[in-house]
Amino acid sequence: MSHGRDEIGQRSETVRRANLGAIVRELYARGPLSRSELVRRTGLTRSAIRVLTGQLAAAGLVTEGQAPPLGSPGRPSHLVRLVPGGAVVLALEIAVDSSAAAVVGLDGDVEGWVRRERTVSDDPAERAAGLAALAARALGDRSMDEVVGIAVAVPGVVRRRDGLVSMAPNLGWRDVPFGEMTARALGATVPVAVANEADLAVLAELHRGAARGEADVVLVSGAIGVGGGLVAGGRPLLGAAGYGGELGHMPVRPSGSSCRCGSIGCWETEVGLEAILARGGREPGGGLVALDGMLRDAAAGAPAALAALDETGAWLGIGLAGLVNLLNPRLVVLGGVFETIFPLVAERIDAELDRRVLPAPRALVRVVPAKLGADAPLRGAAELAFEPLLEDPARWFARDRVAPERRSA
């Protein structure tokens, strides 16, 4: 009966699992909901909600209780909420100068969070081993078997399907199977997803930050490299093999400067951190410290610093104009370095958009700073790591049974 099919040909078990997923996703995205709200949001019947939340409660993923009386008439509805520690994921991050690990619960709260300056070489195996050590500390008393998902943020171009880092210039990596390496170092019982740090920052800003609830978003994240991510119709725009979103490498000035990627005049050559510093007369390689100095000068009214930021705003606006004409987003979120300089460039960005974007898409779009700051990639890794659970929670009910088989895979 568990794989029975009804008269119209739908597989009941498939439907049941999909409906369990729909309930968990609603609770994950919106927080606690009454049964009535679940009925309304999922389109399921009241009795189906009762049965299915019962199954989720038995699996330890949700709890149910009376809703607090609100002075409204009628029977109080049961309030369904996720159990924060009912499932946890391991979120990992390889940054250029540090590594980080966090254990994150179903409510998005962080149980354990460890970041460490990079002390080993950039050799992939050593960095994977470093992550494993951090993960052990972040897990504390929990065992790896309790972890329902694992994801790593890396500063590179990643093939999502198998976690191959095809290129990470700042680490000197090329075609590194970092998902597999990390899984081995961790002794993981679930696959390790790998994704670009900026893509994950998008995911975090989308689910937990500035773009929460928005379906059409362009997120641009600035550092030495310029990355970002695109969301269209509520779904991340990853392209045919997950390489999409390389918006730092749109040509905006084909007679301009050489880019690290081998091309000329990529957007990154005009709005990346090095270009901002050069424009402000700072030493290359000065990083965020040099940028802070520039921002202090600008705050004090220094004309050179103000002019450098204004020109940066113009180039930000030029690239964004192309993206807005192309993608008609409702929201542009600027993160990383662009979040830092936002107050000083916002006006010039708007002016360029006024001039360069077609009236209809211009009228619809707002440009805002990101919210999660430097934590965004790690928060995004947690979101990615929860995806398999949200897709099919029932798969985890019988976990003890399937774990050995998956381990041997």
Added chain:
Amino acid sequence: MSHGRDEIGQRSETVRRANLGAIVRELYARGPLSRSELVRRTGLTRSAIRVLTGQLAAAGLVTEGQAPPLGSPGRPSHLVRLVPGGAVVLALEIAVDSSAAAVVGLDGDVEGWVRRERTVSDDPAERAAGLAALAARALGDRSMDEVVGIAVAVPGVVRRRDGLVSMAPNLGWRDVPFGEMTARALGATVPVAVANEADLAVLAELHRGAARGEADVVLVSGAIGVGGGLVAGGRPLLGAAGYGGELGHMPVRPSGSSCRCGSIGCWETEVGLEAILARGGREPGGGLVALDGMLRDAAAGAPAALAALDETGAWLGIGLAGLVNLLNPRLVVLGGVFETIFPLVAERIDAELDRRVLPAPRALVRVVPAKLGADAPLRGAAELAFEPLLEDPARWFARDRVAPERRSA
């Protein structure tokens, strides 16, 4: 019982209608299929396929017959096929210098096709009336009540939701509710969808042309303006309000020429027809005739014409490089004027992509010419017009009953 819900809370009627849609969409996309193939492709049971195709046959949308013997053992499977005239749509097109109408059947074949040079002014009401006259001729003996969908291609920026043409510079239109106007002129009993001609050319190339079967596609269509369309994960990328895909207005040379849109250095100013003609020393406004002259010169080896085309290829490659880095498509389809000049620019485009696209997305993408030529927008309008039927075929079963109500809406 028709809205009964089963024990796991799925609404049976909703599921039945969704499954009918899945069957019709498979047949529409792939042509005749055996019941076994339908079972495999839809995930429905054999008995469900039998019941549901029976309902579709009763509604006149499909026929069933024995598959021709193939010399293979086993019982022959019933072959299910759409009835070509079982449902027809009206595809309409407003071009700058002509209007067109076609009646298209479920197999994509055209029953009636009429194109006429523009003889009236560009006043929207007059153009709508002109379309209605062409539609009457294309319909022949059929009545408007038999038409299950209507769509119009227009050379402008369109809000899909309600068919408002927010801007069509070549027609001098601004905020024209052309969907409503056309529905009124036609005395239509179904809503009239309106969409940008280049977006529809994409749809046509996607379903019936160069991109058939591809899920991640960038289609660029060149004329005086440069438009196009994006497909990601099998779905058109339209943006928050359907204004997406304006790839002619990506800035690629911010210190370049003024664009019709008010910006400077849009891609269109480097690869639009006027730019190509100017580069080849032709008079502005010479149109396709002047381009033909240039191509003849190039074929004869004239250095000026060859150099002009080579430079055009470089600028095509520059813009495409940004799109490929951004969207990681598997296929780039070049239509309109770019289809015409394709053999003379292909090599230079590839060279620019080699230089400007990151290695991983570069390795995945092919650049090909479009297939449907000037018919693409009208063919795309037919595809768009069929969408409501493909989404929910059951809605059309009781059409005679609901038509008067919809007429009064």
